[in-house]
Amino acid sequence: MVFDHLAHEALAERHTLILDHYEARKKQADGALKDAVPYKPVPPDLLYLSPENLIASLGPREAIDFTAFDAPDAGAKKVFRAGSRHGRSFVEERADPNANVFDVVVKHISDERAGRRRVIVAGWTEGSLDRLGQILVEHHLGNLKPVATLAEAERLEPGQAALAVLPLESGFETEKLVVVAEQDILGDRLIRRSKRKKRASDFIAEASALSSGDIVVHADHGIGRFIGLRTIEAVGAPHDCLEIHYAGDDRLFLPVENIELLSRYGSDSAEATLDKLGGGAWQSRKARLKKRLLDMAGQLIRIAAERQMRAAPALVPAEGLYGEFAARFPYEETDDQQTAIDSVMDDLGAGKPMDRLICGDVGFGKTEVALRAAFIGAMEGFQVAIVVPTTLLSRQHFKTFSQRFSGLPIRVAQASRLVGAKELAETKKGIAEGQIDIVVGTHALLGSSISFKNLGLLIIDEEQHFGVKHKERLKDLKTDVHVLTLSATPIPRTLQLALTGVRELSLIATPPVDRLAVRTFISPFDPLVIRETLLRERYRGGHSFYVVPRISDLAEIHDFLRESVPELKVAVAHGQMPPGELDDIMNAFYDGQYDVLLSTTIVESGLDIPTANTLIVHRADMFGLSQLYQLRGRVGRSKVRAYALFTLPANRKLTDTAERRLKVLQSLDTLGAGFQLASHDLDIRGAGNLLGEEQSGHIKEVGFELYQQMLEEAVAEVKDSGEVQDGGWSPQIAVGTAVMIPESYVPDLQLRLALYRRLGDLENTEEIDAFGAELIDRFGPLPEEVEHLLKIVFIKALCRKANVEKLDAGPKGVVIHFRKREFPNPVGLVKLIGEQGSLAKIRPDQSVVFSRDWATPEKRLAGSAVVMTQLARLVEKAA
Template sequence: MVSDFSSKIFHKANVQKSLYSHLVGSALALEIASFARQQQAPILCIVQDNQSANQLKQEIDYFAENDQLASIFPDWETLPYDSFSPHQDIISARIEALHQFLSMEQGIILIPVSTLVQKLTPRSFIEHHSLLLKQGQKLDPENFIRRLTLAGYKNVSQVYSHGEFAVRGAIIDLYPSGAEFPLRLDFFDDELDTLREFDVDTQISKDKISSISLLPAHEFAVNDDTIALFRQNWRSEFDISRDPACIYQQISNGAVPQGIEYYLPFFHEQLETLFDYLPDQLQIIELGDWQQTLQQNWQEISERFQLRKDHILRPALQPQQLYLQPDELNQRLKHYRRLWLSQGESQSSIKATALNYTAIPDVTLDNKHTDLMHRLLSFLEQTRHRTLITAESPGRQEQLAQWLSDAGLNYSTVTHWRDFVQEDSVQEDSDCFITVAPLSEGFIDKDGNIQLIAEAQLYGDKVRQSQQQKQSQVDIENVIRNLAELQIGAPVVHLEHGIGRYLGLQKLDIAQYETEFLAIEYAGGDKFYVPVQNLDAISRFSGNPDAKVVLSKLGNEKWSNARKKAAEKIRDVAAELLEIHAQRAVKNGHSFSLTSQDYRLFSAGFPFEETTDQRKAIEAVINDLKKPNPMDRLVCGDVGFGKTEVAMRAAFIVANAGYQVSILVPTTLLAQQHFDNFRDRFADWPFRIEVLSRFVPAAQQKTILSDLQQGKVDIVIGTHKLLQKDIKFKCLGMTIIDEEHRFGVRQKEKLKAIKANVDILSLTATPIPRTLNMALSGLRDLSIIATPPQKRLAVKTFVRRQDDLLIKDAITREIRRGGQIFYVHNDVASIERKADDIRRLLPEVSIAVGHGQMKEVQLERVMQDFYHHRYQLLICTTIIETGIDIPNANTIIIDRADHFGLAQLHQLRGRVGRSHHQAYAYLLTPHSKSMMTSDAKKRLQAIESMDDLGSGFLLASQDLEIRGAGEILGEDQSGQIQHIGFNLYMDMLDKAVEALSAGREPSLNEVLADKAEIELQIPALLPDDYVIDVSIRLNLYKRIASAGSSKDLDALKVELIDRFGLLPEASKNLFGISLLRLRCNRIGIKRIQLNDSKGYIDFIEKPNIEPMLIIELIQQKSHIFKLDGPSRLRISNDMDTSQKRLSFVQQLLHQLENG
């Protein structure tokens, strides 16, 4: 381990502060890890910021082979005196860390300067509100719930985040602070029977655990005592505002407002510091010039205090109440032994010991040279030290191994650092060793005769950050189909009766039994009640959420006709798709071969780890290009999800094979952006890339056109100019079309002519849902990139009243981290006035204005300047809804957000959050709530609560899904989808494609196939004391009704028992009836109705049973069965209990199914 590598740093005798310099690259992490192993006390390592802490922890973890040695005490990631709170996960991590510090004897704490100066909740609070939970302990559930509330936990219907709990009878779900997974506690009377971790996405239990420390949810409690203390402290410090938005009034009412952390002193008698949590023998390591960061941090705190000290609603506390002053901090540090470490020269007046580490020289790969690795080979030849080369992922390691092998180097693979430093554990005849490690920069250790080269040093740039991607277990499409988050009044579709409004779940007494129904209101106020076991006939109506929905009328033929018309159109669509597929299979095109060495090197230039979906799309495109048939593939993915890289890989393969590539885009701005990106990406390759747009002078355009015809241009990017008759290619191999739906009708006709002859790769950011992809599987070449890139974070969304201070904070926070801001002001008449207001507020910020009434050339110039970072802030109308990708813009402020629709707000918010930085959206509303409609308030509440990377995306963009479907299937089909709803349309298309693919003509009945209805007059429901939350109950009913097999039903049973406890009798009946429905659908039974003495069975027109079976049944048991018309079987029998009725139907169906 690291102990095998002796640390060169130590505390010198009788010296309070020892200084060391020249800890080059990751030698710094190596020395800290080695030093910590030799210490019997905790080490506090002061770093400049969170980013430095994260990188250092990764490197220490590698050298120590122990991810527990170093921990980060995280920064709040908010500005001093901010108006919103840290993320709950950050609060959770901090509380866990404070709890560990109370008993810490060894290890490294990495702490950013901004966190070190914060005053903290007292140790007594953490100790008093912590509880060790153990399996088998005596614990009264009601007292425990009270204790959770006092510790700041929030009672919710379903647990998703740290600091939440949910109660379901004898089961309590809980997400403790600091825990990796939430817990399911199962009580048996007043004994804690079991503790099980469960998955947040599926809500299903995982592993049992024996114990866990339950920590408080916040650094303060909100109860009667603390509220009284808060009020007393406030009154002694500030005046009292009667405004209900005032912090004082909110806390007095038991609410916990955003930004309350900056009033922490009011909740406690006395705050403490990090030094109070840690032992006296603590050792301090100081990195680089952190004192300068400390002074800058204090200056920022002081400036922000001056701005906020007189705020009426949120007056600021004195800085010394919340923070340690620089002099005070430095005085505290004098009590400890200190090491100062620098990666470069020492700037201190105290003499530093220079360690014998030196930097790795230039070893970058050189694809202009015949020998790609000549610099590395030369370096290895000169030094003769044992060499370790690190890759950032296993895939990158494979690539590195291939290059080393091609260069004739003999390498060995090692897993751990200790394998490399221990001479007896490695092969001495190896030229070098390779491993996977997250190191940013290598070093030469002349004392130890070893050297380490980080992968980034081979590429001469920062390499992709690779972490294991979490694969979600939840199909997002099912979130829609399962009616999750369905609100009262939302439109739904019933397969037979059409579009109505959801009124909620209602219980009715049927034949003395309580039964639960989903109530739907239709036109004219008519109500229809759907038994919960038949909820598979219900789907969410997916259309524009802001549009008025026309409700169907019960008993009216209009819905039935609309459904039949759609079914006929759907059959035509399915047939056309199959025909296109057959035609393309016989066409001849180019078959491109792949030069593996060149392609590997080009791929290595992509500075990120590919997402799973991106990798699949790239593989699909490569396979298409290898085939002799022409490619016609559509790649769908949100802006910033990696479509362009797929196009670049394809362009490289075609250009490398000697063919030309044209890239067609709808706007000049996009053409320029693609040109810049392609030029950067292909910089090291001998391909000529040109752009044709109005920004290119006429003389230069003429030259480009001539060179295109002669084959001197390899890749050309342009707008519709590329479709003009004077454009001639010498050898066009592929056309890439970006956002085809944004071209006009005439341009689309020209595109069709192009498509007939060359390989086509189309890119779109319009969401195409996965159900459509499934329906078209094998018929249309479609790749969906739905996985967000690594480190992509959901956009933090805040609905706030218009406030200059808030606007100034938001813009300042973004500019300080080097980012840009969109400010949406959707009124051209007053946009210049708004720009002047912002200039007065922030005179040092460079501001541009853009709107749709500007001349096109002028607008494009503004957007281009913003894209190239010439402006920090763009004040604009909704022209940015769709357009270029600006990864550097990570804050958006939307004026009068109450005037926008839900889908429009979602799209505007989607302009930010394109990089790995945390993005922010501020939705500004008028000061008076009376100026907003109730619908606007609901929309804002919904968008604030929606997770941009989760199910909320689909909920907010149903209109986009319909556009996406129209793009694939044609505009006519978009109309059909609007009439009958997206989900029903997709189900019907799926059935039609399945029938045609199997070689049979889909009948109207097959496309409109209804599921069996069963009414046995028995209790069949999930009692509301079993599943309390209505939305969860609705979701489960839908999943049970939609289960496709007995295996699915068994899995659901297991899940319910796991989440809610043993099934009540009524719930067992619900599963029994659902199993019977599956058998009825297989046999061809439309309806079964039974009471205690009689009933009937209705068959479909052509059931899947032998007619003789029915005849034999009637002959053998004529006293029970009689035919009533061609499709009804009458039943008379003694079935006076629910169990008898259930058993009777089970036996009858078994007989019909098995003969």
């Protein structure tokens, strides 16, 4: 066994810690709190060896130090010099648009092999290495042997090349060995992070997977009940299908590659009535709804068009002054942030009312976008109003705006209940007379007693917290002014307006440099864990939030904290306190006079305290998904790793919704997940009313997911943008081969269904390759049936592009049926058939036959892909 540096000290320290934990558990009060976990600790000597016993059992040992420099200890018995250095990184070739990096890599590897050095190409995972190996083989690099370890690689013959899975971010070279890392070839895109980000969005697809008994909607056949996966024989080969039951015990078996025709009905499935398979009721209902949706889309577009027709002041910044103001921003803008700023500046200068939603995680720089927009508006002589949901956020924004605008001829004021009556009266007067340029406030700004002399820009922060009346007042204000909305998790209705293209949307999904994701833990309520968590934060010089769902919980938790962590100073805050008292507490906490802020969800919106890096939420099951996400965003706003602990009652079963909500939140621990979370919320809750009550009736007719898709299509159709998505069809492909994810490969039924659901959304080669690589990483080498399934999905994507409704491939060739008997490039098709001679012909029913000799399923799959690629290229030429 090899001991690392200071291993013995670490062992002794660990043993002491174990003993301390045991003593603390023993002393824990029997009935600390009703939600606490009952513990009966096991004595450490029954679980662990003592350091002395461990070392005695290991016998003689040797400590080895690893260093990048010369041996620091001149008297060391043995010094081993590895003699390695950094390898080639191919940076210049990647940056050159005219260079092919793979050709350069292949030449480099060939040269090294010619010099009798062994070469290893290192991939991050099995999947990515598999893809990389295929690309290198395509670029004529042969004889690549897979190896499992560096030791195995060193046994290679000199001049041989190999592939290995190694967690390297850059390559290296020794006298006899050259290692080229995946990132050297593909770029410095930190594979681990991109993989985690991908998994976050994939999790939402997997979390919304179908379960047996779910009410589903088939685009062609209507509402049915999903029963489960069935493997049936199709053209002599096993094929996975989804079994759906309809009224009258009718059954439909849908091939898994066409799963995108299915959507979940939504949250009100108990009220759904099953359709009759083959009956006309569904099609007529769908047609009626499409007509109504076109009317609604027309109304939405009309509202947006009327807004565009109105004139609004064109606000263009003075170059020198704006540059100076932007230079006051102490950080470097992220790419997303700069794009959002540019979009806002373009909107402001267009002479039409801006209506833009900036969606970005807490702390990702939305406020900076607002500051720059406010600067442009105020310097052009117009008033700017920033409306926020809470007094705390108002105070914080007021402070931020005052600091950034100090020294400029711009007057910033605040209007909220934290401002005294006399000062508020002066502020109102200043707004009415135009003496105040920028005002930050709560819904007090929306009161009828406030009138603006020359309002040019309205900035709304965290609009999901405003009530209906306040939103109506906002509508009145918004008629001919520029509007900028900021939100981390927008309300579903707002998000739907943005996704359907009615509102402009800017996403800031890139975290600031050095920002770390918040570590999220979910556990039963445990006094000892809470004590350790709070003390650990205190000892590293930070502060903690402790959030409870109800005001009535504050007293109990306050007593618990006084008893469990008497070393810490605890402040209590809630929204029903007198404004002055609340402000004093928040100021004191901000200034570091308290270690813990115990509060209700008053800290949910926008509060920015960089030293607060631990959050504990009591009874997390009582909060909504968006609320929990916002709360978690209150910590982790500096370069220090932050922690969020969501506690649950120890002896109560969670509802399914609460459990699912917490699972989603724990999985979305990447930075920038707020937009995905809002999309998930939209999926669970529905969008609310876009224009009125009747919308919910429409959703009941076809289910939420299909309704959303139909609305997007209707909006695109009314816009006449040429992007109408005819989404209600899916190509049928038969090649007489096994198409499935075998149970032996992915045993979990729910997970198989989730993977099929994700498969239905894949649209191009890159996505299909990445999905295949992920399967290899998660479940091992792909079985033949899965390889065939991925090829079928690729052919299906080509079929959609070429308007092919059905493809039948057999030993003698392939028959292709076009949807509605139409092909977008008929002249090109006739020419292609003419070039084929007797090997291709058009039938009377307008289908096309290509005669081929395809004896095996592999030949049929490869040949069908070639034919469909030709047809897809013809369509591209016609466009």
